[in-house]
Amino acid sequence: MNIGDVSRISGLPAKTIRYYEDIGLIRPLRGENGYRSFQDKDLHKLAFLGRARALGFTIEDCRNLLALYEDDGRESAAVKHIAEDHLARIDEKIAQLRSMRATLAELVNACAGDHRPDCPILNDLGHGDRPASDQLKKPAGNCSH
Amino acid sequence: MNIGDVSRISGLPAKTIRYYEDIGLIRPLRGENGYRSFQDKDLHKLAFLGRARALGFTIEDCRNLLALYEDDGRESAAVKHIAEDHLARIDEKIAQLRSMRATLAELVNACAGDHRPDCPILNDLGHGDRPASDQLKKPAGNCSH
DNA sequence: CCTTGACCTTCCAGTCACTGGAACGACTAT
DNA sequence: ATAGTCGTTCCAGTGACTGGAAGGTCAAGG
Numbered sequence: 001m002n003i004g005d006v007s008r009i010s011g012l013p014a015k016t017i018r019y020y021e022d023i024g025l026i027r028p029l030r031g032e033n034g035y036r037s038f039q040d041k042d043l044h045k046l047a048f049l050g051r052a053r054a055l056g057f058t059i060e061d062c063r064n065l066l067a068l069y070e071d072d073g074r075e076s077a078a079v080k081h082i083a084e085d086h087l088a089r090i091d092e093k094i095a096q097l098r099s100m101r102a103t104l105a106e107l108v109n110a111c112a113g114d115h116r117p118d119c120p121i122l123n124d125l126g127h128g129d130r131p132a133s134d135q136l137k138k139p140a141g142n143c144s145h
Numbered sequence: 146m147n148i149g150d151v152s153r154i155s156g157l158p159a160k161t162i163r164y165y166e167d168i169g170l171i172r173p174l175r176g177e178n179g180y181r182s183f184q185d186k187d188l189h190k191l192a193f194l195g196r197a198r199a200l201g202f203t204i205e206d207c208r209n210l211l212a213l214y215e216d217d218g219r220e221s222a223a224v225k226h227i228a229e230d231h232l233a234r235i236d237e238k239i240a241q242l243r244s245m246r247a248t249l250a251e252l253v254n255a256c257a258g259d260h261r262p263d264c265p266i267l268n269d270l271g272h273g274d275r276p277a278s279d280q281l282k283k284p285a286g287n288c289s290h
Numbered sequence: 291c292c293t294t295g296a297c298c299t300t301c302c303a304g305t306c307a308c309t310g311g312a313a314c315g316a317c318t319a320t
Numbered sequence: 321a322t323a324g325t326c327g328t329t330c331c332a333g334t335g336a337c338t339g340g341a342a343g344g345t346c347a348a349g350g
Contacts, residue, residue: 002326002327003326003327003328004325004326004327013308013309014327015308015309015310016307016308016309018328018329019307019308019309023307033315033316033317033327033328034315034316034327034328035316035326035327035328036327036328044271047273048270048271051269051270051273052270053307054245055245055248055249055270056242056245056249058306058307059306059307065266065267065270068264068267069267069270069271071262072262073262074262074264075259075260075261075262076256076257076258076259076260076261076262076263076264076266076267077258077259077260079256079258079264079266079267080253080256080257080258080264080266081258083249083252083253083256083266084253086249087246087249087250087253090242090245090246090249091246093242094239094242094243094246097201097235097238097239097242098239100199100200100201100235101232101235101236101239103200104200104201104228104231104232104235105232107228108225108228108229108232111221111224111225111228112221112225113221113222113224113225113226114220114221114222115220115221115222116220116221117216117217117218117219117220117221118221119213119219119221119224119225121210121221121224121225121228122210122213122214122221122224124196125193125196125197125200125210125214126189126193126214128192128196147297147298148297148298149296149297149298158337158338159298160337160338160339161336161337161338163299163300164336164337164338168336178298178299178344178345178346179298179299179300179344179345180297180298180299180345181298181299198336203335203336204335204336
């Protein structure tokens with residue numbers, strides 16, 4: 001199986017699959033022509049990775065989860081620990097976004113959005129009448145790659 | 146005013162302030178010694194940027210908002226448009242995270258988390274019994290820089 | 291005058307998880 | 321032989337910083 005087939009089946013871009021090999025998540029064999037030759041095992045792993053990534057696990061999480069997946073002597077506590085950590089990070093992010101959303105919605109609501117220059121949104125950002133920015137620690141959240 | 150003072154006042158790291166100059170968001174004067182010399186105007190702009198970033202606006206949004214802020218002839222509709230777009234992006238992200246959260250919480254809940262190897266989390270990721278990964282389009286969401 | 295230490299400068303590299311593109315080789319069908 | 325599709329590698333870019341190295345500047349104290 002060549003990378004194109006695997007890409008179609010798994011839904012992962014070929015680039016991503018090559019990247020996963022680069023960072024050691026999979027180790028497909030090579031044919032005489034130098035092409036990667038994927039086995040069912042690799043396909044399975046890629047599906048695993050796709051699902052884990054879709055749940056927002058980092059690549060490092062995925063690496064650890066994959067190792068646990070292949071370790072028959074694992075303790076489910078280890079897996080649960082990773083998942084719980086991730087759940088907490090997700091909750092944090094949701095809270096952050098909701099706080100942003102609340103402030104922003106208020107401002108948008110207060111703005112006439114017409115041809116005149118008066119704008120409560122700019123007023124807020126400029127003068128900071130309302131406490132629009134309580135926590136500058138983690139302003140992140142806008143990663144639309 | 147040197148960069149250190151401005152950093153303390155605005156709460157933005159000096160590195161970030163230099164970066165903002167690099168990408169043309171601010172244009173502080175320079176003293177004879179080569180040090181940046183910040184005026185009230187710069188301080189004001191940085192505060193604006195800090196608040197806009199805290200609300201999750203991208204740097205490009207910030208650039209546009211700043212331009213509108215300084216344009217007396219602006220139409221508030223333009224500002225509102227940027228803010229509404231951003232609000233929509235936030236809502237999308239929240240929805241994505243909530244969907245992840247729901248699936249993940251279910252799995253975590255089903256996992257004993259003990260010394261035994263059986264683990265519903267790994268079962269799901271491995272075999273995909275449950276549809277844990279409906280949308281692979283935007284798996285992102287984990288940008289904890 | 292010299293040193294210490296805090297401050298400032300620039301520039302380069304790294305982050306995360308890819309993604310785009312160039313330049314080239316391999317295979318398939320006509 | 322040729323065209324077109326697939327595969328390969330390698331390099332660079334994304335967003336918004338952040339860390340660190342190597343060096344210049346300044347004020348205070350001895």
